[in-house]
Amino acid sequence: MQHKILIGPFSQILPLRGMPLKGSLSDEDLELITDAGILIEGKRIVSLDKFNSLLPLAKEAGAEIHELKGKHCCLPGFVDAHTHICFGGSRARDYALRNSGKTYLEIAREGGGIWDTVTQTRMASQKELVSGIIKRSKRHLKNGTTTLEVKSGYGLSVDKELKMLQAIKQANAELEQDLIATCLAAHTIPREYEGNAEAYLQQLIDVLLPQIKKLKLAGRVDAFIEESAFTAENIQPYFQAAKALGFDITVHADQFTTSGSEVAVQFNAISADHLEASTDKEIELLASSNVIATALPGASLGLGCDFTPARKILDAGGALAIASDHNPGSAPMGDLLTQAAVLGSFEKLSNAEVLAGITFRAAAALNLKDRGMLAKGALADLAVFHTSDYREILYQQGNFKPCMIWKNGVLAFDKHKK
Numbered sequence: 001m002q003h004k005i006l007i008g009p010f011s012q013i014l015p016l017r018g019m020p021l022k023g024s025l026s027d028e029d030l031e032l033i034t035d036a037g038i039l040i041e042g043k044r045i046v047s048l049d050k051f052n053s054l055l056p057l058a059k060e061a062g063a064e065i066h067e068l069k070g071k072h073c074c075l076p077g078f079v080d081a082h083t084h085i086c087f088g089g090s091r092a093r094d095y096a097l098r099n100s101g102k103t104y105l106e107i108a109r110e111g112g113g114i115w116d117t118v119t120q121t122r123m124a125s126q127k128e129l130v131s132g133i134i135k136r137s138k139r140h141l142k143n144g145t146t147t148l149e150v151k152s153g154y155g156l157s158v159d160k161e162l163k164m165l166q167a168i169k170q171a172n173a174e175l176e177q178d179l180i181a182t183c184l185a186a187h188t189i190p191r192e193y194e195g196n197a198e199a200y201l202q203q204l205i206d207v208l209l210p211q212i213k214k215l216k217l218a219g220r221v222d223a224f225i226e227e228s229a230f231t232a233e234n235i236q237p238y239f240q241a242a243k244a245l246g247f248d249i250t251v252h253a254d255q256f257t258t259s260g261s262e263v264a265v266q267f268n269a270i271s272a273d274h275l276e277a278s279t280d281k282e283i284e285l286l287a288s289s290n291v292i293a294t295a296l297p298g299a300s301l302g303l304g305c306d307f308t309p310a311r312k313i314l315d316a317g318g319a320l321a322i323a324s325d326h327n328p329g330s331a332p333m334g335d336l337l338t339q340a341a342v343l344g345s346f347e348k349l350s351n352a353e354v355l356a357g358i359t360f361r362a363a364a365a366l367n368l369k370d371r372g373m374l375a376k377g378a379l380a381d382l383a384v385f386h387t388s389d390y391r392e393i394l395y396q397q398g399n400f401k402p403c404m405i406w407k408n409g410v411l412a413f414d415k416h417k418k
């Protein structure tokens with residue numbers, strides 16, 4: 001028999017269930033259960049209700065009672081749908097140089113840029129990569145993130161990309177959180193293939209993708225569509241091959257120049273991420289499709305440039321997720337809640353829109369239907385804050401951290417005990 005547990009009473013539970021995937025939301029749309037409890041069996045939620053109505057049921061069923069003292073607000077555990085936290089080295093020098101006014105090319109000439117990370121990641125052992133992922137994931141967990149996407153993309157050869165994906169798989173096995181692996185071998189054109197992107201992509205098609213499939217290392221394939229990386233034209237055979245093998249497609253789109261979101265819609269991608277450069281045309285296109293638009297405010301903060309037009313995307317009827325893009329180059333902060341709160345302030349997003357963007361809409365950006373909301377049958381992934389008013393959470397712009405995290409019905413972090 002599976003372990004049963006009743007948690008509560010919570011001053012407020014925000015289930016974020018049964019809400020629309022697309023379009024704008026107002027705070028009046030948020031369901032609130034007060035003086036509430038959550039009954040869990042195994043790793044799933046059985047029931048959400050008033051604590052006092054669940055208590056006799058729980059006792060009768062022999063459930064453990066995890067009684068809370070003081071005021072608490074419970075949200076679904078957050079989902080970070082876009083990270084690059086598998087890497088070697090640091091780019092602190094790049095960050096300092098960039099903020100001193102050096103250009104991308106000048107930094108690259110001094111040995112910085114993505115090639116620095118590729119070199120460090122290629123040199124790192126799988127064990128070193130695993131411990132880096134674990135260290136970063138644990139910090140994300142304490143900040144409320146119970147599901148985390150992690151991309152490869154700093155190996156840029158068949159062997160080194162496989163090493164990264166193996167490291168992600170191993171870290172996932174050692175962590176309470178769920179890591180969702182994505183193959184981003186098409187991150188940038190490797191030096192060994194300069195001027196010959198097609199030959200590199202062909203090798204990925206012939207050797208890497210079938211290996212990933214065989215070893216079950218990832219179910220998702222991503223590519224960076226940009227003038228400096230892969231084009232809407234040369235990516236075609238690669239995405240066709242990935243689709244034929246059954247991979248979900250996701251795209252780094254419209255970060256500096258447009259064309260990526262068109263590719264995303266063409267391939268019926270699960271998500272198009274970045275979109276800082278998207279114009280009304282791309283916004284309309286995405287809004288009329290099933291592609292989730294994922295804003296990455298951490299990259300805007302890291303590079304000091306414009307945010308994704310999140311307000312426009314929602315007003316056009318699009319589905320907006322918000323992710324951290326945590327990576328060593330452009331988004332070193334890696335704090336989803338802070339970034340989502342700041343995006344909300346700059347883009348005038350309601351609490352409901354921001355919270356949807358890091359919960360059920362973010363889960364949809366990973367093609368996951370069993371999380372990002374609190375509902376019967378959903379995973380018991382909970383982010384609990386020490387407050388009686390959920391609005392305190394975004395109001396404090398990420399500085400207010402959860403006091404408890406539950407993952408799959410297990411208490412994975414508890415500030416009360418530290």
Ligand SMILES: [Zn+2]
Nearest residue numbers: 082084252325
């Ligand atoms: Zn990225």
